[in-house]
Amino acid sequence: MQLDLKTIEALAPDQASLGAAAKLTKRSNWPRLETNEQLGLIWGECQGSGSNPYRVMFDTGDHGYKCTCPSRKFPCKHILALMWIGATAPASFALVDQTPDWVNDWLGRRRKPGQPPAQAPARAEGKSIDEASRPEQNAPVEDAAAAERRETAQRRRAEDTRSAVSAALDELDQWIADQLRLGLAGFVDACSERCRRIAARLVDLKATALAGRIDELPARLMALRSEERPDAAIRELGKLVLLAKAWRAAPDDAELKRLVSTSETRDQILASPDAVQVESDWEVLGEKIETRRDSLVSHATWLLDLKSSAPRFAVLLDFFPASAGRRSGAFAPGDRFRARLVFYPSRNPLRALIAERLGDAAPGAWPAFPEGTAGDPLAAYTAFQDGAPWLSDCPIILPAGAIALDEKEGAWWQAAGDPHGIALPVAGSVSQTLLGLDLAATAALWNGARLELLASQSSIGRLDLS
Amino acid sequence: MNELEQAGLARLRDGWVSGGAAFELAPAEWKDVAAAASPDEQERRLLAIAAQALDVALRPAAPKTLKRRPPLPVLALPMLPERLRPLLRAALKYATDARLKTRVATLVASRGFVLHPMDWMPAASYQESPEVYAPWIDWQAGAEGEKQSRREHLTAETWDDFYPAARRAALVDLRRTMPALARTLIETKGASESAEVRLALIEPLRFGLGAADVPFLKSLSADRSGKVREMAGRLLARLGEHGNPADGGSEDPTAELAAFIEEGKAGFIRRRTTYAPVKLKSPAQQARRADLFASCYFGDLVARFGKTEADFIGAWQFGVDDNADLFLVRMVSVSGGDAAVACLADLLVAAGGKLALLVLQLMLRLDSGRKRVLIRQILNDAQNLAALNLVEGAEAGWLEWGDLAKGKALSALRSAFSGDKDVMKRSAEQHLETMGFLANPLTAEKLIGEVVAAGLPPASPSLGLLRLNAALAGNPP
Known part of the structure; x- marks a missing residue:
């Protein structure tokens, strides 16, 4: 592996990227680090803030790289961190003979294979590996009064959000009643415009998740044959009524909050005592990638628990801006791995995060599940x-x-x-x-x-x- | 959900579709749940109940006419091992068109495996796919029901048990082993078929074509299809049977073509006859000459000059008019005898340079040995490696390291990858793909090492087929 820190310093877009990369060089951030010396490639999976780990690959021959994160910096901190580990701890990489499909996929799509390494700037002005390696100064300790003020402000914001969401659901109820009064035939014909209007109103009133769902409703209806659309409209609107009623009955319910307003952060889920944790072998069943009307791309990766006696699924859900361009999947369908997943608290736990990757799982058929x-x-x-x-x-x-x-x-x-x-x-x-x-x-x-x-x-x- | 509820749900649905209050249309039990609320709230409650009823109490009504395809036939070779599928997919991804993808399948078939149908399926219309895929081609073409088995022999009795692609493959096999039996089958079964099918049945006669086929081919001169008559005429011409009797009249196209060729003499001590194209004066003459070369038979032409096919080829002055050379070679390919084709191929390969590339026009007529000679010649010259890509019907996986190392091809590739000209590199990468098809596993392995050492990035996708080739070495079926 021919990597040195000066090359990394030169390739880094700025000092902030180097600093961020330094924090990612801990081995625990990388459930997978592999190299194929014959091909001159290193690659790895880095657990970022999303549900899926980012897939990072680097060609030591011509300094080509690819990362599945949505960063607009090139190379991103994950690439820099991978190179950094390659330069300072090459033994961290497992030697393998075959490249995984996702690396092959990247290799197959590279525009100019065979180009010499990109020329690094003569001087890496304003960027320093040494500076990035220095530990950050400790943040100032918050005093008790400040902490209380912060908590009070948080409580107030939560109250404001709850009031706004309650008002949003009132508007939604009225809107649904209006659609029934005006007729679902007309609703189906004009659902795009009508849904857009109420969704915008819901965003104003902090019911963001609900707004996103209503924004997608026209696409769900249009995917069906025209004679099926009225029934589908009844189903979709009826579910919205049920969701609104459920939220009013339990506004602090984590699942309902997630469906109506906003989702928890990764750290909150990992720290939540209500989050179910399952350590098992998982197979990637497939992906569902949809560009939403709010210009976000939702990327769902569906997993199957291979050790459960009854079918158990998990979905890793990530969102990123459509303007970030096409992202290759973090996993390829058919991949199998052993991992500890943490499920978002829910009545039917499905959405999950990978808390810990524990290696690959053996290939084979699915377990024989009992019929329904x-x-x-x-x-x-x-x-x-x-x-x-x-x-x-x-x-x-x-x-x-x-x-x-x-x-x-x-x-x-x-x-x-x-x-x-x-x-x-x-x-x-x-x-x-x-x-x-x-x-x-x-x-x-x-x-x-x-x-x-x-x-x-x-x-x-x-x-x-x- | 009982019938009353279903009827109530249908009424509610109709009410909501047209608009207005639908509370009174709901089933009685549902009304009880929704009552004691404002009119809008009543409607919403009913909507929630209706949504759940539609979701869990009703099932989609399956059409009675659901139609299934017959099972995808099991092929005679095992499927490529799972662990090699990533390499295969990489090779398929780099192969840009159907022909190149088929070449990947051909290489894999030569090593005793077939591809997974979700990775690659032969197109129903593409005839160059390895024969082992014939059942899939028939399946794709819409063949219905359980039919054909390559394990059975093709006979008059089993004729209808084969679908077209499988039958053609069986006929070709039969022509190679028992040509008379195959001809009898074609004769017996072809008569009742349509012109298009008759044409497809006669085409395999080119395999193992011999004098015993003459009476049958002559009988086809009265066929009602012009295309069948033309095909039979060409096959007869290959057997030395003159298709167009020369009457020498003004309407005789062979005489007209002969007029475009001038006889000469060469040599001081031993005078010998030469034939060269006459210099043409107008585009109209060029077009007419092209038409005549395409429509006349080679045997008729050489008979006009009183020569044998081999003598005429030996006397032809190559290099005087490139177009005339090309037309002549095509003419020999279509209607020349096997000996003439072999003689011409040997002559052109020995000449080397751009003349050797004319052999590409003879590909359909050449045996695998001569194709190999041509490929070795192209590698040896390294003047036009792109021509390797044009060698139709070449065998997969035979090229030895010595074939590459002895000629100029290897050093040409090395210098392309060690140089800094992108055009040269891209072109050399395409040659690597072709060599990935031709090479044996050891050659593939060595070639990867050589070009990587010369500067090609080891992860270059252009090495995909070479890597698959090398990996297939250790996987006996």
Whole structure:
């Protein structure tokens, strides 16, 4: 590995980046550090502030780099930290023969492979590795009066937020009643404009999360056939009524606050005594990446617990600005790893953070989960709705089945050996190849109207369907 | 949910869709829950109940006409091991078009594996896919039901058990081993088929073509399809059967073509005959000559000059008119006999330089041995390595290290990667992809080491196919 600190100093965009990188050079921040000396590559996973670790890769040959974080600094602090570890503690990197898919993916998309290393500026003016390495001076100790003032201000802000959110929900209630009075046929036709208006009002009244959900409602309706939209509108608006009522009944409930106003920070979740922690082997089922109307990209990575006797899922959810450009996923579908996850407190714990990565898990098939009640593949969805009827997307494991087409070329999942029994419509189009495969088990998201396929087990192994 | 509730839900839905208060339309039990509230609140409560009813009490109504595809056929080779799929995907990603992706599949098939169908599927219309994929091509083309098995022999009885792509592969196999039996099958089964199918059935006759095929091919001269007649005529011409009797009249195209060629003499001691293209005066003449080369048969042309095919080729003055050279080579490829094709290929390869590249026009007619000779020649010259990419139907995974090291190709690649010209590097990277297809595993391994030592970044995606090739060495099926 040919890396030296002067190169890092020269490549750093500014002194602040070097300082931030210095803090990330602790080994505990990096659950994975690997190198392929033959290829001259180093890569690693760095646990940042998001749910997913950032994937960081660096070519020691030509100083090309890539990080999945949304930073606008190039190179970002994660790259600098990876190089720093490479220069000062190369033994931290495990030697491997094969590069993971996500590194291959980057290599395949690099524009100018084969260029000589970028010329570092002759002088790294204003940047110093030595300065970045110095420990920060301790922050001044807060006195008791100041602490009390701070807490009082916090309480006041919380009260203000609660009052504002309560007013927001009153407006939402009125808006829903108006839509019913005006007719859902008209609502479906003009939902984009109408939802935009109420969403903007909700943002003003600090019901930010709820506003985001309503902003996405038109897209959910338009994804369906026109004859299905009125029923979908009833479902979506009815869920909003339920959520508003639930919040009024328990405004301090963590899950409801998260769904209506704002989410907890990573540190708050990690410190929360109510957060369920599960250490297990996890498989990445698939990803769901959506650009929202508020110009944020939501990136959901769905995981399956491989050691649980009943299907248990987790979702790592990250948001970043669409203007930051396309981000490659932190995980590739099919990846398996051992980790301790911390779930956001919830009636149906799904959203989670990776608290600790504990290495890779062995490849193989999914566990054989028992079938749902009386063979109903949506039994898990019903139970999910019992706990939190205001939610939509529910992950489920479908039993053996196959994909079939209707007369309009719409895809349906159909249970094996039950050609005239239950069938569930599949969102979007499916690969033609999938139509010829028997699916032993399928992981999917059911939203009450459509299945979004994530992955399947089949006679030819695992299929990525997300 | 009982029927009353379902009916009530339907009424509520209709009421809300058109607008206005729908409370009175709700089922009685639902009204009880929603009562004792303001009119707006009543509607919202009913909406919440209706939403839950739609969500959990109703199931999507599955259409009665759901249609499944037949199962994807199991191929005769095992699937590529899971651990090699990342390398495969990297190679497929670097391969920019269907032809190059198919080449990856061909290399993998030559090592005894097929690709995962979610990584690559042969296009139904693309005939260059390895034969092992024929069942998938048929499946993609919409073949329905359980049919065909490559384990069965193709006979008149099993004919209908094969789908088109699998049947063609079986016919080609049969032509190579028992040509007479294959011809009899084509004769028997082709008569009742459409012109398009007849054409596809006759095409495999080019494998193992021999004098015994002449009567059948002659019988096709009365076929109702012009394309079938043309194909049969070309095959006959390859067997030395003159397709167009020379009457020497003004309407005789072969005579017209011969007029574009002048006979000469060369040599001082041993005078020998030469043939060279006449210098043309106008674009119209050039166009007419091109048409005539494309439509006449080589056997007819050489007969006009009273020469054998090999003698005529030996007497042709290459280099006088590049276009005429190209047309002649194409003509030989289409209608020349096997001996003429071999003679021409040897002559051109021996000439080297740009003439050697004309052999690319003969690819469909050359055996694998001559293709290898051509490839070695191109590597040896290293003048035009891009031509490697044009060698159609070349075998995968045979190129030995000596083939590379002895010629100028390796040093050309080294200097491209050690130099600072981006254009040269990009071009050399494309050659690496081709060599990734041609090389045997040991050559692939060594070549990676050489070009990396010369300056190509070891992580360059252009090494993808070479790396896959090398990794496939240790994976016997």
